Amino acid sequence: MSYERRLLIESAAGVIARHRPPQEEDASWSAPLWDALEEHGFTRVSLPEELGGTGGDLADAAAVARLIGQTAAPVPLADTVLVGGWLLAEAGLPVGDGPCPAAPSTDGARLERRPGGWRLTGSLPRVPWGRFAETVAVLAATPDGWAVVAVDAADLTAAEAVNLAGEPRDDLMVDAEIDAARVALAPPHVDAAALRRRGALARALTIAGSLDQVLALTVAYVREREQFGRPIAKFQAVQQQIAVLAGEVASASAAVDAAVLAEARGAAPWPVAVAKAEASSAAGRAAAIAHQLHGAMGFTDEYALHHLTRRLWAWRDEFGDESEWWIALGREAAAAGPERLWHVVSGAVSPAA
Amino acid sequence: MTAGVETPALLLAVPEFGAAAQELRQDVRRFIDEARAAGDFVPRCDAWLAGFSADFSRELGRRGWIGMTWPARYGGHERTALERFVVAEELLAAGAPVAAHWIADRQSGPQIYRHGTDAQRERFLPDIARGVSYFSLGMSEPDSGSDLASVRTTARRVSGGWRLNGTKVWTSHAHHAHYVTVLCRTADSEPGNRHSGLSIVIVDLAAQGVTVRPIQLITGEHHFNEVTFQDVLVPDDMLLGEEGAGWRLVTAELSLERSGPERFLSTFALLPELMRMLGPEVGDRAAAEIGRLIAELCTLRQMSASVAAMIDAGQDPVAEAALVKDLGTRFEQQVPEVVRLVARADASGEAGATFARLLSEAVLAAPGFTLRGGTTEILRGITARALGVR
Numbered sequence A: 001m002s003y004e005r006r007l008l009i010e011s012a013a014g015v016i017a018r019h020r021p022p023q024e025e026d027a028s029w030s031a032p033l034w035d036a037l038e039e040h041g042f043t044r045v046s047l048p049e050e051l052g053g054t055g056g057d058l059a060d061a062a063a064v065a066r067l068i069g070q071t072a073a074p075v076p077l078a079d080t081v082l083v084g085g086w087l088l089a090e091a092g093l094p095v096g097d098g099p100c101p102a103a104p105s106t107d108g109a110r111l112e113r114r115p116g117g118w119r120l121t122g123s124l125p126r127v128p129w130g131r132f133a134e135t136v137a138v139l140a141a142t143p144d145g146w147a148v149v150a151v152d153a154a155d156l157t158a159a160e161a162v163n164l165a166g167e168p169r170d171d172l173m174v175d176a177e178i179d180a181a182r183v184a185l186a187p188p189h190v191d192a193a194a195l196r197r198r199g200a201l202a203r204a205l206t207i208a209g210s211l212d213q214v215l216a217l218t219v220a221y222v223r224e225r226e227q228f229g230r231p232i233a234k235f236q237a238v239q240q241q242i243a244v245l246a247g248e249v250a251s252a253s254a255a256v257d258a259a260v261l262a263e264a265r266g267a268a269p270w271p272v273a274v275a276k277a278e279a280s281s282a283a284g285r286a287a288a289i290a291h292q293l294h295g296a297m298g299f300t301d302e303y304a305l306h307h308l309t310r311r312l313w314a315w316r317d318e319f320g321d322e323s324e325w326w327i328a329l330g331r332e333a334a335a336a337g338p339e340r341l342w343h344v345v346s347g348a349v350s351p352a353a
Numbered sequence B: 001m002t003a004g005v006e007t008p009a010l011l012l013a014v015p016e017f018g019a020a021a022q023e024l025r026q027d028v029r030r031f032i033d034e035a036r037a038a039g040d041f042v043p044r045c046d047a048w049l050a051g052f053s054a055d056f057s058r059e060l061g062r063r064g065w066i067g068m069t070w071p072a073r074y075g076g077h078e079r080t081a082l083e084r085f086v087v088a089e090e091l092l093a094a095g096a097p098v099a100a101h102w103i104a105d106r107q108s109g110p111q112i113y114r115h116g117t118d119a120q121r122e123r124f125l126p127d128i129a130r131g132v133s134y135f136s137l138g139m140s141e142p143d144s145g146s147d148l149a150s151v152r153t154t155a156r157r158v159s160g161g162w163r164l165n166g167t168k169v170w171t172s173h174a175h176h177a178h179y180v181t182v183l184c185r186t187a188d189s190e191p192g193n194r195h196s197g198l199s200i201v202i203v204d205l206a207a208q209g210v211t212v213r214p215i216q217l218i219t220g221e222h223h224f225n226e227v228t229f230q231d232v233l234v235p236d237d238m239l240l241g242e243e244g245a246g247w248r249l250v251t252a253e254l255s256l257e258r259s260g261p262e263r264f265l266s267t268f269a270l271l272p273e274l275m276r277m278l279g280p281e282v283g284d285r286a287a288a289e290i291g292r293l294i295a296e297l298c299t300l301r302q303m304s305a306s307v308a309a310m311i312d313a314g315q316d317p318v319a320e321a322a323l324v325k326d327l328g329t330r331f332e333q334q335v336p337e338v339v340r341l342v343a344r345a346d347a348s349g350e351a352g353a354t355f356a357r358l359l360s361e362a363v364l365a366a367p368g369f370t371l372r373g374g375t376t377e378i379l380r381g382i383t384a385r386a387l388g389v390r
Helices: A003-019 A031-039 A058-071 A077-090 A192-224 A236-264 A269-299 A305-315 A322-336 A338-347 B019-037 B054-062 B081-093 B099-115 B118-129 B246-252 B254-259 B270-278 B284-312 B318-342 B349-369 B376-386
Strands: A109-114 A117-128 A135-142 A145-152 A156-159 A169-179 A183-185 B135-138 B154-158 B161-168 B179-185 B198-204 B210-215 B224-235
Touching: A003 A031, A003 A058, A058 A077, A058 A192, A058 A236, A077 A135, A077 A145, A077 A192, A109 A135, A109 A169, A117 A135, A117 A145, A145 A169, A192 A236, A192 A269, A192 A305, A236 A269, A236 B284, A236 B318, A236 B376, A269 A305, A269 A322, A269 B284, A322 A338, A322 B270, A322 B284, A338 B081, A338 B270, A338 B284, B019 B081, B054 B099, B081 B284, B099 B118, B099 B135, B099 B179, B099 B246, B099 B254, B135 B224, B154 B179, B161 B179, B161 B198, B179 B246, B198 B224, B198 B246, B246 B254, B254 B284, B254 B318, B270 B284, B270 B318, B270 B349, B284 B318, B318 B349, B318 B376
Parallel strands: B135 B179
Antiparallel strands: A109 A117, A117 A169, A135 A145, A145 A183, A156 A169, B154 B161, B161 B224, B179 B198, B210 B224
16 A cells, blocks of 8 residues: 555544544434545545545545445445545536435436426435435436436435434435536446446445454454453464454455456446455355354444444445345356356456456 | 554455566467367366376476476576466366476475575476476375374484485375475474474485375375385485474465465366356356355455465565465365256256266365365464464
8 A cells, every 4th residue: 555545544544533423322424524524635535626526546535435434434425435426527517515425226216308407306215324415416317318417405305214224324305406507418437337336336345444343353352351261362263263254354355455446447347246245245244253252242232343243234235235246247257158257257357348 | 443544454465467477378378278179188176186197287398387486597487476376377277287297386396496405406496397397295194184293204314314214195196296395303303392303305206115105085086195205215415405494494385385276276167167058148046156156256366366466575475375275265165065056957968967077076176175285274273373363
């Protein structure tokens, strides 16, 4: 990792440590933390400066998103930088202040052309932090192709819901005239699959960050916790499970790193599919080991582990669980055929390429 | 929870294959396609242990694909570890017969290069690189498996060399190989340091007093042997490294031994055959199972290459290699378990026969994957210790 990126992460970690709400509050949203991160430019990392971004590249954004997972910070930073903000910027729309998630679904709302503008009607299910969004980025079909809409919060009504980590996943209703300046046709590489891929990348990153911290907490715990007169780290049964946990964490991390690198070089459906599949499947197995090694302590509200594991259990299902991405990979592998299977694996490229 | 940046995870950076490596990959693929078309080999599982072909190894040597990372003056080709990785993974994925030279190329050669005298390098390395000199490993004994430091084979000083006595087991291809590197006790261990007093000697398998007896496996194949040394005279110049440095030599090459593509590709040959049977359109269940294997394979391959890149960078990633081997060998074990449930039970004809053969090879070889080169349990101990859990 470059020195500059390390500085960026340390700086963001400092902001999170200073401004996050106390852990016992179990918050899923913190306006002071969001504001502090925004003030330091972290909420617009990697977005083009002419559209309101603060520069940096995808790897910088990925590093910050991973940190959000590691610290279980209650802000939609990954959703804003990697998904909603990305969607607006790809279409050339400016990215304003405040949380800007994307609507994960592309078929709940209808976008129709009107004299002097557009009309958007329908529902946007399970929008991350929808009720706190200033803007929601929506990808909608039009007769001319995909269009991106920067929907103002004032035009949305939220039916509040949460995921199993308590994070807002609100169903938003919209029935509004949209100013032409807030709508733009998407470039050819931006479509429903691309949006899902970016969402998957964002979740894979926060999962990887969370897994790092799950391992750190668990290692620390088994070295401290004493039973039978010695730290439980001395027992081989415990050591072996730590190693399995480390393997889960390392695999997810490696897959996610590769996906970021590939995505930075152009749309990378295959590596991102691998990354989300690996991260999602590691999430469940790692959470199970961490809880087993923590004993009943890890299962209590007052201990930090559940802030991580409840997010892992939620995030692994969002933007495609491992089964969805496995099926995508399996279908592509089958389409590539027996003679090209290894080429696809070793090139880690789309079989269609 | 702190907002710490440092975590104790083992880090494996994404490796970058350079242009030279990609060009090399195309060369190897062309060669493999031609060799298969010419009927020079039939793909099989576990080919790096079970696929023995002197002709094939000689041809690889001729093409400069053995001893790739060694200096030219020892017959090497001064390539990087990542380039060696590319050649190895292409050959293994194709199920090509590479067993004859595999141990010499991966382990004995690098060991001789790193720890041997110049005379030893000049004597052994060029022939290994030409693909005509094979080595076996004399490590385990009937009473020494995972606890390797407990070996009882002894080498006692005699005029002009050492007198070797003892028995080694699981000695792959000792019945074909020219030499075996033997871990033996050359002195009693010092109190409190059971790794002391061990040395490695290179033994000519044609020497008087060496007996090679086959150990048949459940696969029905013979590549393991029991090798007995009875008063075998080992000349002075066959001691590898310093006297008493045996343990250091054994552990020094572990990251090379444990992290390579042979730790996750042993059953890969099954997958293309499965795809051939299923055809280009698969149902959700089959797609999910195949996709799961593919996702794991892509990730393992990347992690394994990452260890090769660390070796290129002069690091000695022992714990990372242990982690990759644990994950990789569990994966290659899992492949036949998944594939058998996805495959159509009524497969018949030539494709069905090929698939059935590969599947039985994989199933029968699988128990060995998580034993050879360090058992899963030993590897996990190494990983845990690297994380401070011990």
